Amino acid sequence: MKQYSKKYFYLLKIYRGELLHHYIYAELSKSEKDKEIKDILEKLAKAEEKHADLWKKILHIEEIHLRKTKAKPMLFFIKLIRRVLGLTLLISIIERGERQLYNKMDYIISVGGFSKLEKGIISEIKKDEMKNEKPLEDKILYYNSVLDNIRDIIFGMNDGLVEVVAAVAGLGSALYYANYILLGGIIIALSGTMSMAGGAFLSTEYEKNINIKKDGKKPKSSAMYVGLAYIFGAMFPLLPFIFGISGYLGVAISLVITAIVLSIVASIISVISDKSIPKSIMKTLLISMGAAAVTIILGYYARVFLHIAI
Numbered sequence: 001m002k003q004y005s006k007k008y009f010y011l012l013k014i015y016r017g018e019l020l021h022h023y024i025y026a027e028l029s030k031s032e033k034d035k036e037i038k039d040i041l042e043k044l045a046k047a048e049e050k051h052a053d054l055w056k057k058i059l060h061i062e063e064i065h066l067r068k069t070k071a072k073p074m075l076f077f078i079k080l081i082r083r084v085l086g087l088t089l090l091i092s093i094i095e096r097g098e099r100q101l102y103n104k105m106d107y108i109i110s111v112g113g114f115s116k117l118e119k120g121i122i123s124e125i126k127k128d129e130m131k132n133e134k135p136l137e138d139k140i141l142y143y144n145s146v147l148d149n150i151r152d153i154i155f156g157m158n159d160g161l162v163e164v165v166a167a168v169a170g171l172g173s174a175l176y177y178a179n180y181i182l183l184g185g186i187i188i189a190l191s192g193t194m195s196m197a198g199g200a201f202l203s204t205e206y207e208k209n210i211n212i213k214k215d216g217k218k219p220k221s222s223a224m225y226v227g228l229a230y231i232f233g234a235m236f237p238l239l240p241f242i243f244g245i246s247g248y249l250g251v252a253i254s255l256v257i258t259a260i261v262l263s264i265v266a267s268i269i270s271v272i273s274d275k276s277i278p279k280s281i282m283k284t285l286l287i288s289m290g291a292a293a294v295t296i297i298l299g300y301y302a303r304v305f306l307h308i309a310i
Contacts, residue, residue, distance in 0.1 A: 007114075008064060015055040017098060020074060022048035024094065027075050028082065037087070047128070054125050058118050089268065156196055156226035158265050160233030162288040164189050165258040168237050169251050170295030178246035182238060189234035197227030236261050255292060262288055 022045050029041035082090050114122070168185045175181050201223035240253040266284040270277040 008062070011055065011059055011062065011064060015052060015059055018048050018052040018055055021094060021098065022046075022052055023075060024078050027079070028087070031079075051125050051128065054121050058114075058121055061115070061118055152200060152222050152225040153229040154265060154269055156200070156229030157233035158262070158269070158284070159196060160189065160192065160230035161236060161258050161262055161265070162291060163192050164234040165237035165254060165288060166291040166295045168241065168254055169292040172241075172247065172251035172254070173296045176246060178241045178244045178250060181246060181250065182241040185234070185238045185241065189231055189238070192234065193227050193231045196230045197223040200226035233261070233265075251296065255289065258288065258292075259285055 025041050025045035025048060029038050029045060032038040032041055078090065081093070164185055167188045168181055171181045171184045175184075201219045204219040204222040237254045237258045239257055240250040245253060262284050263281045266280040267277050269275075270280040
């Protein structure tokens with residue numbers, strides 16, 4: 001009975017997931033202005049509908065009765081994510097969730113006693129996923145201009161967060177006044193922005209000169225995205241000092257804010273890279289907070305033993 005309940009749960013969940021993805025892609029295609037992306041979204045909607053129908057066959061074989069589901073509240077939320085995070089990241093999130101369900105379903109298939117007919121239908125769905133749906137998803141990523149710079153945005157912001165929080169942690173443990181810490185943080189943020197933007201420009205230009213195949217990524221665009229993302233990320237660790245909070249309290253608040261934002265950034269990187277979200281968050285926080293801890297010790301040493309205090 002326990003095995004059957006698992007199978008029942010995942011069959012329904014996968015069917016509803018495929019049907020929801022059909023609604024999502026169909027709805028996104030209606031509001032898409034780019035004709036090529038619109039066409040791909042329509043094809044994805046049809047592919048998801050086909051898969052939902054195939055899962056429905058298995059549900060009928062298993063004599064599992066379906067209830068009508070309402071997708072409107074979810075579609076509103078999806079449109080909001082589309083506006084805030086962009087199409088590339090939205091599709092990455094959708095497909096990541098689907099892959100996780102399919103991975104769990106593989107285990108259920110191995111222990112759940114599916115018939116030969118059911119296994120044949122599941123095999124057909126998987127083949128169609130690889131043959132038709134996956135290439136369409138890759139095309140979305142290719143046509144979406146944000147993809148060329150999304151890694152620049154994420155990693156630029158990540159660097160801004162880590163470098164500036166480490167700097168203000170050290171300054172905050174050595175200096176008394178919030179305005180001095182803020183000034184030091186801003187100087188570091190601005191110099192880091194110019195350094196990162198310049199590095200992004202040069203590396204992208206070198207890549208275009210070395211590689212015969214060009215990926216369409218422009219050095220100026222890369223520099224702009226990295227620079228803006230870096231300075232945006234750098235502002236979060238400075239927030240408590242902007243509001244006049246100094247000393248160890250200011251450092252503590254800065255660390256908490258940075259940890260929250262870094263966790264969000266690490267999650268986004270994990271989705272794009274198809275890595276484990278908890279592991280990425282843990283690794284990111286260990287590195288960034290470790291760097292901050294070292295600078296806090298150095299700042300404390302400067303204040304207590306070298307008597308550097310302003």
